[in-house]
Amino acid sequence: MTTATSGYMMKLQLLVIETEYCWRKALLRMVLDHKPTNLHSDYGSFDRALPHNREGNDRDIEAAVDGSTSGMAQTSDIYQRQPLLPGAPINKTKERWGSGVGSGGGGVGTSSDYYDDDDDNNNDNNKMDNDNHSRQCIQNGSGIVKIDIPVPLREEPRFPKEKWKTFLACLFMAFNFILTTTSLAMLHERVPDRAVYGPLPDIVLDNVEAQDWALSVSEVLIVVSSNAAMIFIIFHKHRFIIMRRIFILMGLLYMMRSITFYVTVMPMSSKTYFCSPKLNHTTPLIIAKRVIQLISGFGLAINGKHTYCGDFIFSGHTTILVLCYLIIKEYSPKRCKPIHWLAGITAFVGVVMVLISHGHYTIDVIIAYWVTTRLWFIYHTMANNPILKLHGPNNFLARLWWFPLFKYFEKNVGGVVPRQYEWPLPWPRKFLAKHPNRDS
Incomplete structure (x- = not known):
């Protein structure tokens, strides 16, 4: 090999060695000197060298290229940025x-x-x-x-008390109760004479002998169920919302009942029930006296005040019994299963007693059960679903005639009323409350 050829080969080898050295150095610089675009990356990177210590960084790279990692381990750390943290002061x-780490020694x-x-x-x-x-x-x-x-x-569900709305609902119920008694006071004169018209054919009444004492039993059960339902309402934390609903439902039932038994007068179902004699004429004063008499006895025969006849379709006794059961079932604690069963049995026995006494026809009881339960289910379905409180092309329940009344009283209730209970009076809670200066 000539001298020229050997010199050429030596230069080529030096070029290859230096090229490989520069390539490795450039590759390490790409890893260690990360781009500014990585500032907002969600991944970690090697910490770059400081601007004023560029020479030291070059030495570290050269040491890395030569295979020595001691200097690089001192000047570079693995740095993991938090992807969800904003720029911190x-x-x-x-x-x-x-x-x-201090500022000396090439630290971070x-x-x-x-x-x-x-x-x-x-x-x-x-x-x-x-x-x-x-x-x-x-x-x-x-x-x-x-x-x-x-x-x-x-946004937690809201359950405002709105006591003034509860008062308005109570007035609504009272108005319709007076309307019902007024309708009965006027209807009494139109009842067919029992001496001429006997009871209508009925599958139950025709096969069961009338028992006058059964009506009193039914009304006693009504009193017991009503007081039990009232106790659960009083001890409920959201008692004002529940009372509003009960007042509205009872007002609607009274209103519908005052219409149904007035438009169609049916013969007496009982041959022994006492009815006041007819006057064959009515005046506002006579009607007012009858209304006061009926209200004073709360519409019950055991008080001796309900002596005006003709209010058949639909049965008021069945309505109250079923409504009391629904109240106890819905607003009492879920763990009170025996009470729920007892309330259901009480309602059933009370309805049976009404039929045994011949106080109502069987159709009266069936219609009363159907109307009361359907109204209860529809009202509470709408109250527990906010979307059903709004008018819409697919919300056919908004076409009910009493929907504006429902919307006014339920628009601020935020959802299903929770089963929570508390003591209704303030004075025991006031005495038992922990004093702010007392530690025990």
Whole structure:
């Protein structure tokens, strides 16, 4: 091999060695000197060298190229950024996330390219102050990052008392109760004479002999069921909402009943029930006296005040018994299963007693059960579903004639009324409440 050829080969080898060295050096620089676009990356990266220590960084790269990793281990750390944390304020020493490493020795505690502009930090702080829901990163000397996350805003269901609405609902029920008694007071003169017209054919009444005492038993059961339902309502935490609903439902039932038994007069179903004699004429004063007499006895025969006849379709006794059962079933604790069964049995026995006494026809009882339960289910379905409180092309329940009344009384109720109970009177809670200056 000639001298020229050997010199050419030596230069080629040097070129290959230097090219490989530069390539490895460039590759390591790409890894160690990450791009600024990685500032907002969700992944970790190697910490880049500081700007004023470029020579030291070059030495580290050269040492890495030569296979020595001691210098690189001293000057580079693995740095994992939090992807969900906004830009955090940095202190004057520009420590990176409170690492606690000093500024000497090529550590990461010196100035950083991420936060090299105080104006940018001020702008970031102003943005964070303006945003009430932003997270704040607070640095401390122990290297712990504290993140204050605001409490999430949740819109809880509202159950306002609205006592004045409850009072209006009570007036609505009272008005329709007076309307029912007025209708009965006028209807009494139109009842067919029992001496001429006997009872209508009925599958139950024709096969069961009338027992006058059974009506009194039915009304006693009505009193017991009503008081039990009243106790559960009083001890319920949202008693005013429940009372509004009961008043509205009873008012609607009274209104419908005053219409149904007035438009069609049926012969007496009982041959022994006492009815006051007819006057064959009525005046406003006579009607007023009859209304007062009926109201004073709460519409019950055991009080001796219900002596006016003709209110058959539909049965008021069945309506009250079924309604009391529905109240106890819906608004009493779920664990009170025996009470629910007892209320259901009481309602059933009371209805049977009405039929045994011949106080109502069987059709009266069936219609009363159907109307009371359908009205209860429809009302509570609409009350428990906010979408059904709004008018819409697919909400056919909004076409009910009493829907505006329902919407007015239920628009502020935020959902299904929870089964919560409390003592209704303030004085025991006041004495048992913990005094602010008492520790036990």
